[in-house]
Amino acid sequence: MKILIVEDEQELLDLMLRYMKREGYVCEHATVFKEGYKKINNHEYDCAVIDLNLPGGDGLKLVEILRKEIPKTAIIIISARNTLDDRIQGLNIGADDYLTKPFNLSELNARIKAILRRKTDQKSNELVFGNIRIDLDERSVVANGTTLKLTKKEFDILVYLARNKNRVVTKDSIAEYLWGDYMDDALSYDFIYAHVKNLRKKLVRNDCGDYLKTVYGVGYKFISN
């Protein structure tokens, strides 16, 4: 999988590159509009992460061109602009997702994976970890041969953690992933805590206890070797 990241803020760009490389993607980058434009025209990418405020031009223009040239590329806009208008405009022009700064890298990662899954014709829509199989189309989880009864939110949390496997995922980022802007920190922490507890109980009952690790006070980690 090949990813292009267009972002003018060097520090942020480096972070995203590091994170995505660790995930096993082949990454290229551009820091100004012209450079991004050139890369889009000369190469093919599975996914492009594009910042809107670029020196030398509007990132929206890149999205537009890219969508026209290679329709199947997954496009995610990252922007400091957070009005509904900006969002709608970005999605109308052809972006698949819109992420507002400051975002969590784990969230960017999960969203890239979700879009790539939708866009590319992967034969299997399953995430498999040891004796857990998560079917993303059916939204079902089979643990040691038994289908688990999960609530919608429990399933979403499990998928989010699994997509960021072997990494600490913070409570904040889970809250933001599940509810977006509307949620209150203190309230959502309780909620996430309760759900992860239930989720773990259901896994343990089917001898899949070791997957979810609590990082006390910080978040959770899905462990898989």
Added chain:
Amino acid sequence: MNKVNIRYAQVAAFAVLIILICAWVFFPNRFSESFIIGLLPLITLGIGFRFITNRRISVLRNQLHQIIGTLEEFDMDEPRKVVFEKSTYPLFNELNENILELIDRIRSHYQANRQFTQNASHELQTPLAIIKGHAEMLLNSPNLKEKEVQSLGVILQNTTRLARLNHALILLSKIENKRYSDVERVDITVIIEEMLLNFKDLVQLQDITIEKNYSNPLIFEMSITLAEILFANLFQNAIRHNLEEGFIKIKIESRTVTIANPGEELNVPTDSLFKRFKRQSDVEESLGLGLSIVRRICDLYEIEVKYVHQAGLHRLVLQFPKDGDY
């Protein structure tokens, strides 16, 4: 003194004059003759002078009222230019010029202040993203000690808090700058239902019961985004300041929406509740901006918002004005 009074004074003075002249013409031998003749010019002069003074005062008052009227209409948020009518008194013109200058100065400071809040908040997003990213990367480096993980957790949590605070400030300044254009006829019950759905998880988690009582539909012309933000904030509060196994009562009657929930009385004075950064100190993590966002949105649409704590209930009442359009 108004115009009618002046007219009366005029008529009365004229009548007295006529009577005196008649007396002098028809009874010239009377002893008062000389007295009257002597007094006549004086009286006429006095009345005339009074008349002129009264007239001047009334013109002065009128013009002063005009100035006050113009100032009363002045709205800091309206870009409309303030225009004073030209006065016949140079002193008033000078006063007006000074007021105009003052208004210009205040306005430009006000704009600069707003612009600053907006720009500053925007510029903060990227550095926040960088801090967040680095902390996240560190959190996943091998061989971290428990304490270091905890510290990173605190950094991340507070960065998120800052980011949210920042979002709220941007939102406030956007409302103040009237940057919401998605105005339409909003069905308030639909918005309430949508928001309740959003908070379903949290409501269930705390075993809160929702009691709804809608007597009539309530349609109001406003930005749909702001309507959502308004009720999201109100429900967030109703959940946060609720009791375990409590309830939220939502009532719509005529053009009034009441949201009530059980909870301890707040230790913050009611009237300062809608100000920025006021908050109930024992509830952690609340940003203290929720109610001031509520207030801003309500002000924008002239929705009257009231909070009372009564019989163990927090009660928030929104009084929607009559919609002019239908």
